[in-house]
Amino acid sequence: EVQLVESGGGLVQPGGSLRLSCAASGFTFTNYWMNWVRQAPGKGLEWVANITPDGSENYYVDSVKGRFTISRDNAKNSLHLQMNSLRAEDTAVYYCHFTSRRPYWGRGTLVTVSP
Amino acid sequence: EIVLTQSPGTLSLSPGEAATLSCRASQSVTNSYLAWYQQKPGQAPRLLIYGASSRATGIPDRFSGSGSGTDFTLTINRLEPEDFAVYYCQQHGSSPITFGQGTRLEIK
Numbered sequence: 001e002v003q004l005v006e007s008g009g010g011l012v013q014p015g016g017s018l019r020l021s022c023a024a025s026g027f028t029f030t031n032y033w034m035n036w037v038r039q040a041p042g043k044g045l046e047w048v049a050n051i052t053p054d055g056s057e058n059y060y061v062d063s064v065k066g067r068f069t070i071s072r073d074n075a076k077n078s079l080h081l082q083m084n085s086l087r088a089e090d091t092a093v094y095y096c097h098f099t100s101r102r103p104y105w106g107r108g109t110l111v112t113v114s115p
Numbered sequence: 116e117i118v119l120t121q122s123p124g125t126l127s128l129s130p131g132e133a134a135t136l137s138c139r140a141s142q143s144v145t146n147s148y149l150a151w152y153q154q155k156p157g158q159a160p161r162l163l164i165y166g167a168s169s170r171a172t173g174i175p176d177r178f179s180g181s182g183s184g185t186d187f188t189l190t191i192n193r194l195e196p197e198d199f200a201v202y203y204c205q206q207h208g209s210s211p212i213t214f215g216q217g218t219r220l221e222i223k
């Protein structure tokens with residue numbers, strides 16, 4: 001059974017940093033692009049970043065470029081999102097996500113950026 | 116990137132009626148990698164349909180998906196009270212993955 005379990009969310013002040021992690025199991029992690037998707041309170045779903053299977057390339061939505069870094073550890077089947085210079089508008093539930101023929105999601109971790 | 120436009124924004128119907136939700140893509144969706152989700156407050160998105168027309172495990176056959184290319188439809192027959200929620204479409208055939216803005220299905 002595919003499982004994606006996010007961790008690392010919490011309350012952080014504007015300008016602060018947070019590192020999210022996603023533990024993956026039940027599939028061949030090294031075969032898939034991985035994504036982070038977020039959902040701000042009362043808003044829709046927004047793709048944030050993705051990374052190639054070997055970790056050599058990554059891509060970001062414009063609003064997080066230069067502040068967020070996606071990475072993966074294929075030896076540990078884990079995905080990470082380092083978030084720096086956090087802003088109030090980064091407040092959201094962050095989901096670990098990948099797709100094969102069908103999509104798979106974790107349950108999400110809440111990040112709150114507030115003084 | 117592929118832009119997905121969902122319509123209508125809000126749909127007001129009564130239990131027992133049928134709902135038709137639309138998702139239109141700005142470019143053709145590769146391999147019909149189009150998914151539909153249901154989301155209720157405080158919950159993660161629940162996968163309903165993938166590959167445009169395949170029901171996910173445990174989804175009642177009242178839910179059906181159709182379409183290809185740039186036009187996709189989610190149909191919900193015989194609406195139950197628990198079906199009133201927000202519905203999103205997603206394409207994952209091209210990077211980056213993108214989502215529609217959502218359709219709110221509310222009780223009339």
